[in-house]
Amino acid sequence: MFKTPQEMADFIKSFQPSVKANKSGYEIRTKVLDMAKDQTWSSYGFKFGAWESSSKKEGDEVVTKVTMPEIPTAEDVLKTAETFYNFVSGKDNKK
Secondary structure (H helix, E strand, O other), rough: OOOOOOHHHHHOOOOOOOOOOOOOOHHHHHHHHHHHHHHHHHHHHHHHHHEEEEEEEOOOEEEEEEEOOOOOOHHHHHHHHHHHHHHHHHOOOOO
């Protein structure tokens, strides 16, 4: 099992939660931006999975229409991040 008491203490310590110092503003904004990116692309993935396709006859031709969601841009991610950040900071965007 354990050869020394120190090995046992180190093993038990590995299960203890670690306490970390508060995050800086940069770290918080980076985390919010990462969450916004994940949310935006997850939303796109759900929309992509439900894209539409329809076919109909117009005169002598069969016309197929495919409606797919737009790929998110950096602006979309930043808008989502701003929404998250306003929620965390307690700002209300309702007018």
